Amino acid sequence: MINPGTTVLLFKILLVCYLLFSVMLVRAGVTEPNPRLEDAFDFMNVLAKKGLHDLKEERWNAYGQFTYISSWKSGFPASYTNLNGSINSLLPGSERSFTGTATLYLGLKTWHGGEIYYVPEMISMRPLSDLKGLGGAIQNFELQKGGTETPIFYQSRLFFKQTFGFGGERIQLTSDPMQLGTTVDSRRLVVRFGNFSVIDFFDKNSYSGDLRRQFLNMAFMTYAAFDFAADARGYTWGGVAEYFHDDWTFRFGHVATAIDPNQIPLDMRVFKYYGQQVEVERRHLLNGYPGAVRILAYRNHENMGKFSDAIAAFRFDPNKNATTCTGFNYGSGNAGAPDLCWARNPNDKMGIGINIEQQVLDGVGLFFRGMYSDGKTEVYSYTSTDRSISLGALVNGFRWGRDGDLLGIGFAAGWISGQHAKYLNMGGVDGFIGDGRIKARAEDVVDIFYSVNVLSSLWVTADYQHITNPGFNADRGPVNIYGLRVHAEF
Template sequence: MRRSAIVLLSVFLPDLPAYAADLATKAQAKSFAAIFNWTGFYIGGHAGYGGGSFGPGTNPLPEQGVFFPHSLTGLTGGYQAGYNIQLSNNVVLGAETDISFTSTLDRPRLTPAPFNTTFDTFGTVRGRIGYAFGTLLPYVTTGAAWARTRIDINGDDGEPVGSRARSHLGWVAGAGVEVSMGGNWTGKIEYNYIDLGSRTYNLNDVGLPSVRVDPDIHTVKFGVNYRLWDVPPWTPSNDFAVRRPAIPESPDWNIHAQTTLIPQGYPSFRSPYQGANSLPGAGRVRETWTVGAFLGWRLWDGGEFYFGPELAQGFGIGGTLGLAGFSNGEAQKGGAEYPKFRAQRYYFRQTFGLGGEQEDVADAANQLPGKRDIDRVTVTVGRFAVGDFFDGNSYAKDPRLDFMNWAMWSSAAYDFPADLPGFTRGAIVELNRKDWAVRAGFFQVPSQPNSDVLTFKTGGVVLELEERYAILEQPGKLRLGAFANRGNTGNYRRAIGIGASDTTLDINDVMASIRRDNLKYGFYVNAEQQVARDIGVFARASWNDGQNEILSFTDIDRSLSAGLSIKGSYWGRANDTIGVGGAINGLSDSHRDFLAAGGKGLLIGDGQINYRPERILETYYAYSIDKNFTLTADYQLITNPAYNADRGPVSIFSGRLHGEF
């Protein structure tokens, strides 16, 4: 019997560690589920879709639904905060408040009307009751709701000429399911029905009948919440039921977020005349604010999906008009008084490793941690910013962290495909080797200049070669890029010729009437070089053919920029950065003649022009408050704004508060 026992042990003993580990893993999972507790404060964000009615005769604005039909809310996004307490019988009581914002206007679905009704924002304050099945919490919810509606009065051209706003109070009821995602994170899906009290708008003073607005809304939203602490500060540390040992976070998903506030202004400057697209001569102060999330999921080995919703509010100075090298990289051409929600990024990425040496991948926004082959092929398909993958630079790339001016963080004559906030849909293929990479992409372009509607009817392509090297053991990179867009644009020379033959015609109306599929092409050169520890320099040169209208980016046909970046390690502030740089922008002969004839571009057009190259000087100091927040002071001097020596120079002062999580 002893011999038999030894034989059996020798047969099964090698499997005992694996078997024991499997049992331990299963036991650990059951243990987590058994002791997980929902008590505590949390904050989070959500994204979803809604619909409903304002009542008869209200002409709701069609808001973008992207994958879904347009509706009076379209896609929605916002924030929530709350508190849960889990009782000994696993019943969970909670309270939550949230605020939601609607998406942007789906302009092709807009029908002519004397007025339109829309939401500025809406929110709820609710109680929740649910039952905890370990890490799973189904619940029902009800409470009070409020909203702010707005009626826009339209002019003869269909554009708003005035607005009225009212507040509404009502009630909400719904249900949802929340589940632990590991660590302090939970995810949820929730349905709400919101019934808001009616309000009457008196429009008699503008020759319209009174309108009764009575909102009823259905919303479905997905959200993530972050528990603010594992042990509330008032709870004894030995209270095991409340300490809730955290479920380990998975390496197959990550969540990051950012927020950036940029107030910007300038004093009055010399302005003997100005046009519709001019930077106003009188001083101005405006601000922009964005909040964005970056969610990533590893679907399988090499397969990843990323989702990046964003809320944006505010305007660039002068309505984001009057400068070719605009001063605020966060300013969108379609600004908004209240935050507007967009699903800015949603894309799939597949990496095919080619074997050999590997490299570590850090946990970051739009980047899951792990390892990957240095030699690899990567395919990306979906919606993103072209600048996420092309024209990168370590010292001048992110207006949330470094230089703010459009001509500094991008190759300015590079008319990359983009909608109004700077994003597009398309596909990218990249081959990466240790010392070089080549990438190519095909993208949707706007249906016409300054359009928010993207189309594959024509399209744009970008090709980039990246070379990595070292000079005196200091790393550097050189990127050579070429682009070509075929879009619905007009030709400068043709518009000038037609306008000259009939002086009664407005040249901008002429340009709109001659738009057709035209080609624009160009190139850029982008270099960066570390010259010493924590000191780097960069330079860019870009050019486009300058014969047809700019389609997406800004009114620049030639551009040179360069600068210096120094980290604060030299004065005991290792995470601070000081930067100084400059740019010179120019136009083709036909482009400048079009502006001289009274033409308007994407951002500029003074009605006439005394042409000189636009010159920009920018310097900033970024002060690191802590590991999450940075405060920046920025100054820009812009000579010959919009290429006009009759106006300016203008000094622009900016602050910037940026947080990353």
């Protein structure tokens, strides 16, 4: 195992390697001698300026990012921790956590309307309390179930995209990661097949979603109650279709689920077990400023346990408890508690949410998300939250003479269902929470950050989070978490 210092070293090596790459471009005559340091991070634009690349009609593109996040949790009050052998409490002492990620985005045009994208990624991480004890307000969105301090390299995405035009206005799509610069019809059908994340295409929001540039807390990445089908890293295989009709977009996705909750292997029997989502989006102008409203519904059909079934199995036979199941379980040592492993059967999980974004002034945007999931079954791929809201504001620093800076303030709250709370109060655990008992309340987080644009594509962010009722439990907390993020793009 390596320590956080080694991860910082790896981060520095990536930065140095890129700067060396920029020097190689100078020597090759691709950039001007003595280039500005910020130009080193703008590889595609540098090529375009030299006439070596057409950003408006790309045959290929390449982008990358690396991000290091360090978090420190202060000690907090707790009436009990891991009661009676339960194992999923956030530890009340002070702790440090980190993540380091590096991603390469490659895009290639195959034929008219056809594109292929490949995205390898690396992560090294140490979570707070082994990633236990926070239901939806997990302080660092980069954290993954099962990650280690030893860097892990993996394929995050590999998918094919085909666009079919049906007329309307011609729209220029900007060159970006996972988007070749090109011109398309405002009325078009886009289909994708392969390996990706559901939230690459669903539940997008200009002010709350790109957490490498915006908020750090996972409650602001998507709906906390959106248990979108994925492996433990957040990725899956399947298909997504989008139909754009001027200011409207309709999306549908059908993807594979994990074999076991929050684990890496996927069940590729995608017509037996699957995740489905449908979304309708309407873009508009309000007082001349852009905004959008999105409605998303999802349905997962997975081999998962109902809280009521786990409770009933335990009451009928106390030997069916958290310590006796030989199938997949979370390893609780509480022999007097029910366990979801005794209740897993093909079940459905459903939810519906609304996502609103609106620019209100130059450089000022507001957002709101809210989702209601049925709360009958265990968390399978995302967080333990059954109902969630998040809202806040993002302000561009040009208002005080710092064009590249960002200031954000957000509030998020999550709730669990009555059956979920009853299961936890009997000592049960799920993928992330279970203190052995619970006084059920909303888990809230206030997330405030300021991001300084050091260079054109390099940001340093200071972040503060105040979390109340960690794990939806009013007997514990509040918790203060302080974060520092360094993020670069090229």
